[in-house]
Amino acid sequence: MxxxxxxxxxxxxxxxxxxxxxxxxxxxxxxxxxxxxxxxxxxxxxxxxxxxxxxxxxxxERKNELLRPPIANVDQAFLVFSAVEPDFSTTLLDRFLVLVEYNHIVPIICISKMDLANEEQRAGIEHYAEEYRSAGYEVILTSSETEAGVEKLLPHIENKISVFAGQSGVGKSSLLNSLRPDLKLKTSGISSHLGRGKHTTRHVELIEVANGHVADTPGFSSLEFLEIDPEQLTACFPEFQEASENCKFRGCLHVKEPKCAVKAGVENGEIPGYRYEHYLDFLLEIKDRKPRY
The missing domain is CATH 2.40.50.140 (Nucleic acid-binding proteins)
Incomplete structure (x- = not known):
C-alpha cells in the first residue's frame, strides 16, 4: 500500500x-x-x-508530537518574537525554549519587525541576540517589511518539518508570505484594545517552502510545564546543562546546593542573570504544580 x-x-x-x-x-x-x-x-x-x-x-511511529498545536515529527521550531509591537520578552522566549527543548525539537530564534525598532531598541535586541547565541542558539534578526534577514531562514528549512511559533501579532504569517509570496496568508496587526495580535491562523497545515515543510500554527494555546519534572528542567537550558557537569552534587537543582557550577556561572557573568531567574521561576512553578490523576 x-x-x-x-x-x-x-x-x-x-x-x-x-x-x-x-x-x-x-x-x-x-x-x-x-x-x-x-x-x-x-x-x-x-x-x-x-x-x-x-x-x-x-x-x-513518531519521533515527537506536540498537542497544542497538534503536529508530529517536528524537526525544528522557529520561535518568532517581535522586537516591538509586542515588545520582546525574554521571559516568554525562555518559556517557549523550555517547551521546545523538552520535546527534542531544535529551536531557532527569529526576531521580527527589526525595521520598527529605534536605535536604542535595536541595540538591546542585538545584545540579547548575542547572549542567546552564546548559550548555543541560532538567532536570526528579520524584517518582513524590508525582507532583511529573511533569506537566512531558507537553508534551515530545507528537507525539514518546521513550525513557526510565537505570540499572536509577531509576524509569523508575514514571514511566511516573504518566504513564499504566492501564499498570501492572511495577516493582522495588533489589537489596540488588547495590545496583542488578532488570531488569523485557524488550523495546522504544512506548507511547502524551500524544499521543506513549514507549519504556520495557531500558536501554543498552553505554555504550562505539564509534563516536565524538576530534574528535567536543567536539560532545557543548554548552558546550564554544560555547566552542571562541574557541580559538586549529581542531580544538583542549582538552588541552594553548595559548589554549584551554574550559580558560579551566573556570578561570574558567564550565564545571564535573567536566564537563571527564569529557571528559578519555572522550577517553582513545576514544584507547585498540582498532581494529576
Missing part, C-alpha cells in the same frame, strides 16, 4: 501528500477505539479508493 505524509487536517479529513498526489483520507474506524489520533506531520500508510480519496490504514 502507498505511504505519504499528512500535510493538513480539517473537519475529520486528513490530506496526505504522496509523490505528486494529495489524497483526502479518513481514518479507519478502529483508530478511535484504539485511541489513535493521526496528526499533521505523521507518516502514514493509506489505501486509495481513487486518485483523490482514501483511508489511512496505519500511522507510523
Amino acid at each position: 502507498p505511504e505519504g505524509k499528512i500535510v493538513k487536517a480539517l473537519s475529520g479529513f486528513y490530506y496526505v501528500a504522496s509523490e505528486d498526489r494529495l489524497i483526502q483520507c479518513r481514518g479507519r474506524g478502529v483508530f478511535r477505539k484504539n485511541k489513535i489520533n493521526p496528526l499533521v506531520g505523521d507518516y502514514v500508510v493509506f489505501q486509495a479508493e481513487n486518485d483523490k480519496e482514501g483511508y489511512i490504514m496505519e500511522v507510523k
Whole structure:
C-alpha cells in the first residue's frame, strides 16, 4: 500500500501528500477505539479508493508530537518574537525554549519587525541576540517589511518539518508570505484594545517552502510545564546543562546546593542573570504544580 505524509487536517479529513498526489483520507474506524489520533506531520500508510480519496490504514511511529498545536515529527521550531509591537520578552522566549527543548525539537530564534525598532531598541535586541547565541542558539534578526534577514531562514528549512511559533501579532504569517509570496496568508496587526495580535491562523497545515515543510500554527494555546519534572528542567537550558557537569552534587537543582557550577556561572557573568531567574521561576512553578490523576 502507498505511504505519504499528512500535510493538513480539517473537519475529520486528513490530506496526505504522496509523490505528486494529495489524497483526502479518513481514518479507519478502529483508530478511535484504539485511541489513535493521526496528526499533521505523521507518516502514514493509506489505501486509495481513487486518485483523490482514501483511508489511512496505519500511522507510523513518531519521533515527537506536540498537542497544542497538534503536529508530529517536528524537526525544528522557529520561535518568532517581535522586537516591538509586542515588545520582546525574554521571559516568554525562555518559556517557549523550555517547551521546545523538552520535546527534542531544535529551536531557532527569529526576531521580527527589526525595521520598527529605534536605535536604542535595536541595540538591546542585538545584545540579547548575542547572549542567546552564546548559550548555543541560532538567532536570526528579520524584517518582513524590508525582507532583511529573511533569506537566512531558507537553508534551515530545507528537507525539514518546521513550525513557526510565537505570540499572536509577531509576524509569523508575514514571514511566511516573504518566504513564499504566492501564499498570501492572511495577516493582522495588533489589537489596540488588547495590545496583542488578532488570531488569523485557524488550523495546522504544512506548507511547502524551500524544499521543506513549514507549519504556520495557531500558536501554543498552553505554555504550562505539564509534563516536565524538576530534574528535567536543567536539560532545557543548554548552558546550564554544560555547566552542571562541574557541580559538586549529581542531580544538583542549582538552588541552594553548595559548589554549584551554574550559580558560579551566573556570578561570574558567564550565564545571564535573567536566564537563571527564569529557571528559578519555572522550577517553582513545576514544584507547585498540582498532581494529576
